[in-house]
Every structure is written in structure tokens, then in C-alpha cells.
Amino acid sequence: MESTPEKILSDILIGVAGANVTGSDIVTINSIILDSRKVLPGSLFVALRGTQTDGHQYIGTATELGATAILCEELPEKLSDNVTYIQVGDSAEAMGLIAAAFYENPSQKLTLVGVTGTNGKTSVATFLFQLFRALGYRCGLISTVQNQVEDEVIPSTHTTPDAVALNQLLSQMQKKNCSHVFMEVSSHAVAQHRIAGLHFAGGIFTNITHDHLDFHKTFDNYIKAKKGFFDQLPKTAFALVNLDDRRGAVMVQNTKAKVETYSLQTLATFKGKIISDTLAGMHMDINMQEVWFRVIGRFNAYNLLSVYGAAVLLGEKPESVLTELSNLKSPPGRFEQFHSADNIVGIVDYAHTPDALENVLETINHLRSGNENVITVVGCGGNRDAEKRPKMAAIACKYSNRVILTSDNPRYEDPMDILEQMRKGVPPLDYKKTSVIEDRHEAINRAFEEANPDDIILIAGKGHENYQEIKGVKHHFDDKEVLLEAFAKRNS
Numbered sequence: 001m002e003s004t005p006e007k008i009l010s011d012i013l014i015g016v017a018g019a020n021v022t023g024s025d026i027v028t029i030n031s032i033i034l035d036s037r038k039v040l041p042g043s044l045f046v047a048l049r050g051t052q053t054d055g056h057q058y059i060g061t062a063t064e065l066g067a068t069a070i071l072c073e074e075l076p077e078k079l080s081d082n083v084t085y086i087q088v089g090d091s092a093e094a095m096g097l098i099a100a101a102f103y104e105n106p107s108q109k110l111t112l113v114g115v116t117g118t119n120g121k122t123s124v125a126t127f128l129f130q131l132f133r134a135l136g137y138r139c140g141l142i143s144t145v146q147n148q149v150e151d152e153v154i155p156s157t158h159t160t161p162d163a164v165a166l167n168q169l170l171s172q173m174q175k176k177n178c179s180h181v182f183m184e185v186s187s188h189a190v191a192q193h194r195i196a197g198l199h200f201a202g203g204i205f206t207n208i209t210h211d212h213l214d215f216h217k218t219f220d221n222y223i224k225a226k227k228g229f230f231d232q233l234p235k236t237a238f239a240l241v242n243l244d245d246r247r248g249a250v251m252v253q254n255t256k257a258k259v260e261t262y263s264l265q266t267l268a269t270f271k272g273k274i275i276s277d278t279l280a281g282m283h284m285d286i287n288m289q290e291v292w293f294r295v296i297g298r299f300n301a302y303n304l305l306s307v308y309g310a311a312v313l314l315g316e317k318p319e320s321v322l323t324e325l326s327n328l329k330s331p332p333g334r335f336e337q338f339h340s341a342d343n344i345v346g347i348v349d350y351a352h353t354p355d356a357l358e359n360v361l362e363t364i365n366h367l368r369s370g371n372e373n374v375i376t377v378v379g380c381g382g383n384r385d386a387e388k389r390p391k392m393a394a395i396a397c398k399y400s401n402r403v404i405l406t407s408d409n410p411r412y413e414d415p416m417d418i419l420e421q422m423r424k425g426v427p428p429l430d431y432k433k434t435s436v437i438e439d440r441h442e443a444i445n446r447a448f449e450e451a452n453p454d455d456i457i458l459i460a461g462k463g464h465e466n467y468q469e470i471k472g473v474k475h476h477f478d479d480k481e482v483l484l485e486a487f488a489k490r491n492s
């Protein structure tokens, strides 16, 4: 366990402009806490305006539990003696700066690269982590699947943790002598200033398509959030953008960082071309060098190209980068392939947006040799962007011979309501090939019962997840496990 750091309040407030301090700033702070229920004596409690409630309501509780200081946008009516109040314009932004200072700015002592975009963040960050380890560096990873300090796995709760957890993780990585850290930067993280105060050596943009409009409300706001990451990069950093995405140029419109580009279609700093792509591997040309990859699919050609670009921009030799890259495997639940004894191909993939599903199904259709059927099992998560539901069902129908709509993580919604919304996207001509089976276990089994040798079954949406979240409880569920069970049944 890490020893608890302690800091004098005035020392961690240095970077926060315009803070109005009531009370002494020469007090000791032993932790920064965002949830009043977790406050301990000596904490600095941060009152954040959230999506469900307003942290300002809990300032009284935090004080009763012994908070030494309160960071807030609005002072409570009654101030307590012996508590210091720091009033700022934006608590979340100030918290980022304070959290970085509390952990002694670990990001400044590391080479930190952030990856943003609707799809591909986990893939790119994980490839970079694997690549740099293979090149001999000690590395850290912050991602949806898991966080990692070299071999040590730290379970992740978010794609990008809150500013306090994030700086604590970075500090742990720096203390364990990591030189490089690769992290995902979600749009929520930018909008909520989880990355405020971090020093990045580089930023990568993968792509932007439809997602998270439940949170950002409009596509414009969503674009702005992603762009916010590039706006905050320093002059010393690189900003590596996908030129084939319509919004690539917008992302770096106002960045101070050095803009570099990658593309499969046009001239760019890092230019790639797919020579061949089969279930066995992908053959590409990257900046006039031919290379074989174990990882397949056009979307992965983009991921690999951005990883190559970032590594070269970080000063690595192109030849060594390509050699190591060619050996990498996909991260868990990203186009993971399994073959049954009677040659059914099962693919578990985390496609949970219309664009990702389309990419994956296009890849599958491109790889199939002709007569085999493609059977897709897919659902949509509850309490998330509802607009993607009919779209994902329509895409599943467009590219599959058979579609089984099922439940994903219903969270607090009724799974049958979600399925009804998905069903609205099924074109009437495709009704016959589509079934709705709410129970995901049963849905996957049905796909295998119906499959013939050589058929391809795609199980989409949950990838690496080993749970199904229903009304706040995570029940064990693993697509891969169910798939392997179904294979075993066929073989017995």
C-alpha cells in the first residue's frame, strides 16, 4: 500500500488562479475526497456539480466528518470555524490542478501519451503499452479494460479515472520507475476536467462518430469535448490525428502542439496501405516499408498506424517499432477469434457503437470466402445513448445473414424496452432473419445451435467485460466463457 502523502494547503493551491480563500491556508491536508461519504479527518472535500446531484449539498456532512478544507464554487451559508473554504469558478478544473500538485505532478516526470476518439482508444493505448515494454521501457497503462503498472494489474472503474485517482495512479507508476504511460482520454474526462493539470508528451485522435449524446446532448458538444484535449496540449507535445476522419482537422485547429498526421487514403506524415487482410494476418505498407501484423481488420490498420506514428514521434527507430508491432496481439475482447472443432469461427468484440459495429462487420464480410453465414448476437447498454439502439440493429441486419438481438448491461432500464428500441431499426424485409432473445446466455447458445461449419458468429458489445450490470449489481457474465461452453457442447 502507498504511504498517505500529506501536504500544506497553500503548497497545493499554487497553480489555482483566482481562488478566494476563507480561513488559514497553512493547514495539513492528508487526502482529497469527492464523495462526502468517504471523508476522513484531515481531508480536502471537493464539492462537484454532478449529473445526479450537487456536491455542494454535502459540505455540511463533510465538515462533520472532519474535513479540514472545502473546495467549492459557492460558499455554504454557515461557515465552520477551523475549516478553510477555497472558492473557485470551477471546482472540477481546480481539483485537477490541486490533485496534480498533491501528488507532486507525476505527469511531468513521465512521458505521458493520451488517446482520444470514439473507438480505438483501448486498442491504441494497449498496443503502445505492449510495444514500449517490448522495446525495453518500464510502462504504465490506464484503460477501460484495466490499469497496469508493468505486470501489476489494478482494476479500472472508468476509462479515464477522476483527477485524484488518476494522479495517484501516475504517482504510483512514477515511483515504480515507469518512464512511459499510455492512457485513454474519454470525452467525459475532458468535459469533467479529469485531466486538468496533466502534462502530456503527446495526444492521439482516432475518430469521432455517434456516441454518448445522453451526456453531451449534441454532437457539437461531443466534438468540442474531444477537441478540448488537444487545446490543452503544451507546445512541446505532438498532436497526431487521423486525416481520414472528417473531424481530424478540427481537433487540432487551436492546439499549441506540433500537428502530425496519419492516413490510409491521402498524403500524411504516416501513410499506410493495406496490401492484404485475412483471418490469419494483415499485410501493410507503412511509409514504404512492408510489414505483417497478427492483428487484423481495417480499423486495426488505423490503430497500428497511429501507434507506429506515436512511437516514431517519441524518438523510436522505425525498423525496431515495426518488428515489435508485428508480434502484437489484440487486447482482450477486441476482435478475439475462436475456432471450434467443426470450424465455426466465434468472434468476441467490444463494438458498442454503430460505427464500431459497422467496422467489425465490414471486416468480417471482407474476410469471408463466400458461402458461410454471418450470425450476429448484439445488444445495447441501458442508461446510455438511446439513439444508437435502432442504428446498431440496422447495421447488424445489413451485414448479417441472421441477427439475434439480446441484452447488454441493462443497468436501470428494462431490457425489453431497450430491445424494443433496437427492433425499430430492423428493416421489415429483415424481420424474418431477426430474433429477440433477452437472455444473453440463451441468445449465444441459439447462435451456435443454428450455425453450420465455416459460419462466423459475432458476439458484440461486451468484449472483455466479465459481468452483466443489472440494477446496480454486477452479475458474473463473460461472452468468451459462454462461447467456449457452446463450442464444448458441439464437440461432445
Ligand SMILES: CC(=O)N[C@H]1[C@@H](OP(=O)(O)OP(=O)(O)OC[C@H]2O[C@@H](n3ccc(=O)[nH]c3=O)[C@H](O)[C@@H]2O)O[C@H](CO)[C@@H](O)[C@@H]1O[C@H](C)C(=O)N[C@@H](C)C(=O)N[C@H](CCC(=O)O)C(=O)O
Residues within 6 Å of the ligand: 034, 035, 036, 037, 048, 049, 050, 051, 052, 053, 054, 055, 056, 058, 157, 158, 159, 160, 161, 162, 186, 187, 188, 189, 215
Ligand atoms: C456521467 C458521469 O461521468 N458520471 C461521473 C460523475 O458522477 P456524477 O456527475 O453523476 O455525480 P453525482 O452522483 O451527480 O454527484 C455529484 C457529486 O456529489 C458527490 N456526492 C454525492 C452523494 C453524496 O452523498 N455525497 C457526495 O459527496 C459525488 O461524489 C459527486 O462528486 O462523477 C463521478 C465521480 O468522478 C463518476 O464516478 C461518475 O461516473 C459514472 C459512474 C459513470 O458511469 N461514468 C461513465 C459514463 C463515464 O465516465 N464513462 C467514460 C467513458 C465513456 C467512453 O468513452 O466510452 C469514462 O471515462 O469512464
Ligand SMILES: Nc1ncnc2c1ncn2[C@@H]1O[C@H](COP(=O)(O)OP(=O)(O)OP(=O)(O)O)[C@@H](O)[C@H]1O
Residues within 6 Å of the ligand: 117, 118, 119, 120, 121, 122, 123, 124, 144, 159, 184, 206, 207, 299, 300, 302, 303, 333, 334, 335, 349, 350, 351, 352, 355, 356, 357, 359, 360, 463
Ligand atoms: N480505430 C477504430 N475505428 C473504428 N472502430 C474501432 C477502432 N478500433 C477498434 N474499433 C472497434 O471498436 C471496439 C472498441 O474498441 P476499443 O475498446 O479500442 O475502443 P475505445 O475507444 O477504448 O472504447 P471505450 O469508449 O468503450 O473506451 C472494438 O471492439 C472494435 O469493434
Ligand SMILES: N[C@H](CCC[C@H](N)C(=O)O)C(=O)O
Residues within 6 Å of the ligand: 144, 159, 352, 380, 381, 382, 384, 408, 409, 461, 462, 465
Ligand atoms: N465505456 C462505454 C462502454 C459501453 C459498453 C457496453 N457494454 C454498455 O454497457 O453499454 C460506456 O460506458 O458507455
Ligand SMILES: [Mg+2]
Residues within 6 Å of the ligand: 121, 122, 123, 143, 144, 145, 159, 184
Ligand atoms: Mg476504452
